[in-house]
Amino acid sequence: MSQSLSHRCYLQTLPPISHNATFNSRHKPPPPRNPTGDKRSRKFYVACGRGNNRASTTNKDDYHATLKALNSKGRSPKKSLGQNYMLNSDINEQLVGVAGVEEGDVVLEIGPGTGSLTNTLINSGAFVLAVEKDKHMAALVSERFSSTGKLKVLNEDIVKCHVRSHISSLVGSTEDIDSDTRKAKVVANIPFYISTDVIKLLLPMGDIFSEVVLLLQEETALRWVEPSLRTPEYRPINIFVNFYSDPEYKFKVARTNFFPQPNVDAAVVSFKLKQPSEYPQVSSNKSFFSMVNSAFNEKRKMIRKSLQHICTSLEIEEALESIGLLSTSRPEELTLDDFVKLHNSITKE
Numbered sequence: 001m002s003q004s005l006s007h008r009c010y011l012q013t014l015p016p017i018s019h020n021a022t023f024n025s026r027h028k029p030p031p032p033r034n035p036t037g038d039k040r041s042r043k044f045y046v047a048c049g050r051g052n053n054r055a056s057t058t059n060k061d062d063y064h065a066t067l068k069a070l071n072s073k074g075r076s077p078k079k080s081l082g083q084n085y086m087l088n089s090d091i092n093e094q095l096v097g098v099a100g101v102e103e104g105d106v107v108l109e110i111g112p113g114t115g116s117l118t119n120t121l122i123n124s125g126a127f128v129l130a131v132e133k134d135k136h137m138a139a140l141v142s143e144r145f146s147s148t149g150k151l152k153v154l155n156e157d158i159v160k161c162h163v164r165s166h167i168s169s170l171v172g173s174t175e176d177i178d179s180d181t182r183k184a185k186v187v188a189n190i191p192f193y194i195s196t197d198v199i200k201l202l203l204p205m206g207d208i209f210s211e212v213v214l215l216l217q218e219e220t221a222l223r224w225v226e227p228s229l230r231t232p233e234y235r236p237i238n239i240f241v242n243f244y245s246d247p248e249y250k251f252k253v254a255r256t257n258f259f260p261q262p263n264v265d266a267a268v269v270s271f272k273l274k275q276p277s278e279y280p281q282v283s284s285n286k287s288f289f290s291m292v293n294s295a296f297n298e299k300r301k302m303i304r305k306s307l308q309h310i311c312t313s314l315e316i317e318e319a320l321e322s323i324g325l326l327s328t329s330r331p332e333e334l335t336l337d338d339f340v341k342l343h344n345s346i347t348k349e
């Protein structure tokens with residue numbers, strides 16, 4: 001096919017996508033990284049050979065490539081699945097860099113979409129287990145990397161997926177990994193609507209993952225990594241995150257890097273997972289988190305009132321005082337360490 005014909009075909013594919021870009025008036029079309037009228041960018045696109053059957057592990061996943069990949073399957077981004085695709089390969093490189101992905105690593109990617117992050121992970125030498133809920137995107141990414149032998153795609157909802165058994169069998173079958181010292185990693189640009197579910201699912205898996213690196217909504221990232229005591233944003237999830245991991249805010253990602261453009265900015269957070277032996281010592285994790293949730297259930301109430309179903313007000317007052325806190329303390333005033341001490345004091349009685 002001559003370049004001019006390819007060029008024409010490419011132009012013909014644009015209108016439906018441009019139309020789809022307005023599927024939600026709140027999602028503004030992104031500023032093209034290569035302006036659509038720029039002939040050089042089209043030539044580059046044709047020269048890359050996208051759209052043929054070659055595994056595309058080296059092509060640039062920019063605005064045009066993302067549109068073309070979606071168009072090849074007749075897809076438009078679905079808001080219900082949080083499909084805001086990454087248009088900037090440099091950010092994918094940085095995400096992979098934060099996780100320190102190396103040759104031979106096993107990486108769980110949630111929601112590969114068109115495969116832009118998958119591409120960077122595979123190019124870094126990782127074997128990727130990708131869990132994608134959208135069957136069309138699962139098929140697309142599977143086809144794209146079929147010749148690499150470095151990708152397994154599960155067309156499943158991550159929240160219902162048996163992550164542990166899939167990862168364990170992959171790590172166990174990867175010869176050059178010493179499973180005692182080298183664990184799998186999670187690197188993903190996840191849909192914002194499942195952030196809490198993903199955190200709850202993965203952070204307690206320090207026995208199989210060393211690190212979870214996620215692209216989150218910026219506001220969520222800040223709330224989870226830098227919570228302030230005595231604010232309404234301080235919630236049980238903060239206790240949970242710090243119980244199971246050491247979180248670190250890495251960098252902000254402007255909304256203009258996504259297609260369609262979301263209404264909010266994003267940020268990359270690294271959660272270094274604690275080994276089970278490093279978790280705070282409590283008699284039972286289940287009863288500990290049940291106590292924390294109860295304490296926050298009625299946030300304005302003092303702990304001596306909200307935990308009355310566990311023991312009497314007087315016993316709670318004494319327990320609070322025995323760990324150096326006021327008997328009138330409220331949940332938003334307690335750190336993880338305070339909650340651990342309170343739990344241990346109450347349950348030993």
Ligand SMILES: C[S@@+](CC[C@H](N)C(=O)[O-])C[C@H]1O[C@@H](n2cnc3c(N)ncnc32)[C@H](O)[C@@H]1O
Nearest residue numbers: 081084085086111112113132133134157158189
């Ligand atoms: C924000 S997009 C990211 C796509 C791609 N990783 C990228 O960076 O361009 C989120 C992806 O997660 C998928 N997804 C949404 N809900 C999911 C779920 N519950 N389980 C697995 N994948 C999901 C979407 O279909 C979409 O491909």
